[in-house]
Amino acid sequence: xxxxxxxxxxxxxxxxxxxxxxxxxxxxxxxxxxxxxxxxxxxxxxxxxxxxxxxxxxxxxxxxxx
Numbered sequence: 001x002x003x004x005x006x007x008x009x010x011x012x013x014x015x016x017x018x019x020x021x022x023x024x025x026x027x028x029x030x031x032x033x034x035x036x037x038x039x040x041x042x043x044x045x046x047x048x049x050x051x052x053x054x055x056x057x058x059x060x061x062x063x064x065x066x
Contacts, residue, residue, distance in 0.1 A: 023057040030055035035064065 020029035036051045
């Protein structure tokens with residue numbers, strides 16, 4: 001027998017239960033954010049995009065967002 005699909009109500013309740021990690025310095029919530037950077041490759045003379053997920057809080061917000 002197949003697995004029962006979750007309803008919207010169950011999905012919303014699950015998302016509300018998800019807890020963010022706390023920053024050890026400012027005790028704010030660490031919010032995962034995807035950062036995309038353009039890197040120039042001198043061999044091919046083209047730009048390449050790299051992305052990474054960074055956890056942002058009040059401490060490093062200015063460094064990440066500029």
